[in-house]
Amino acid sequence: MITDTISFRVRYNEVDRMGYVHHGNYAAYFEMGRTELMRKHGLNYKEMEDNGVILPLSEFYVKYYSPALYDDNLSLETILTSYSGVRLNFEYILKNQHGDLIAEGKTPLVFVNNTSRKPMRPPKELIEKISSYF
């Protein structure tokens, strides 16, 4: 299991007319969480993609507990819970500056060859780095 926590402010444009972070914006938050978790473990997502390996989501799930509001200082814990074959499974726990649970999420991602657009086994370097944590 690999975990990493980032924090960031809610931007004005992310909030809807209810005053809540629009539910679709959690996708961007979780994506930042994944990118930073990978970076801190020596894996640069951009380089991987530039080298022909893309990592699209196969599913996206969020459970909303409490709304996030404009200018909230959110804390996002990202957890790489498992990997197997062509797949990485991430989970997310999002809280606000008061410690309130905002949302939880899950996203399985699949390694895909950017030329063939077919699932592929991930780069060896990545398997080795990830394996050392499990």
Added chain:
Amino acid sequence: MITDTISFRVRYNEVDRMGYVHHGNYAAYFEMGRTELMRKHGLNYKEMEDNGVILPLSEFYVKYYSPALYDDNLSLETILTSYSGVRLNFEYILKNQHGDLIAEGKTPLVFVNNTSRKPMRPPKELIEKISSYF
């Protein structure tokens, strides 16, 4: 059960550097589907909200089958599968112009009083309109 189908083009800004509709944008698509389904059955979402009833999501789930691409002419079927107490359950089936299945989704929504921010029973008018379909 109430169903409705809309179609729309993928916008340029919705597509990421993989060339795929970014997975977070499906939230906006499903939201359009809900709004139009309600409109066609005599319910104006904006008026409801202006009258103090908001309808946030409690969960958001998407399963991605095939990427949607820039300029694709997508067809979205929205299904109000059930309602009960304070909750409406919607499901979604998204296809492209070739009939390929792009994604399926589920979003339970909860009626909330915009002043108290507490769950509430939906407006009577809405219950009556919906009940006639179930």
Added chain:
Amino acid sequence: MITDTISFRVRYNEVDRMGYVHHGNYAAYFEMGRTELMRKHGLNYKEMEDNGVILPLSEFYVKYYSPALYDDNLSLETILTSYSGVRLNFEYILKNQHGDLIAEGKTPLVFVNNTSRKPMRPPKELIEKISSYF
């Protein structure tokens, strides 16, 4: 001069906590306007890009007169005002369903070779189609 008008509804996720369409979303609206103007004159933006010609903006200007609101049925007039060498100049007039002027915009765009990322003269086919209107 080439003009084209499209109409579309404001989406829920496009509106901010003031209840206004967030000012950054006009970029997506104008982009739809350009794409549809080109399509109606036999030019497919996606095909052009797939053939290695991209068309980034060099500037973006909007003057906001009146806010656009959720569920408004907007009408966007797009005008290709001039072209010269490597550049196309578009202007935009956005109105709501009451005829109120919402915004006006201007976007010069530059033809760029997607491989070299340098400005280039546009495809001959495109020059010919455009020239016939000026």
Added chain:
Amino acid sequence: MITDTISFRVRYNEVDRMGYVHHGNYAAYFEMGRTELMRKHGLNYKEMEDNGVILPLSEFYVKYYSPALYDDNLSLETILTSYSGVRLNFEYILKNQHGDLIAEGKTPLVFVNNTSRKPMRPPKELIEKISSYF
């Protein structure tokens, strides 16, 4: 004149199929710049808005020099160049991690009473804080 500089990474969802930050996303960047400049000078934008004063843009101008790319570490200088009556004028200079100029922008903003939706003179506290810099 008041200036402030922030830095932040380009998010995956902000980049389009050209591999460039989509031009509409600069609006969100500049908005972060304004919010943080105000915060560092004792003005909380959220509180101001919660107290009934909103600050919509009257114009938005960007000149794009060089594309911003995914994962770039951007540096944004925000400058409050002048204020007068009901208006604040901000300018922006955006650079990447190599010091390349990415874009420059200008946004005049107008103080508006959130109830009447009419322009208003800004809160006294804000005038005093701003005046001390000019």
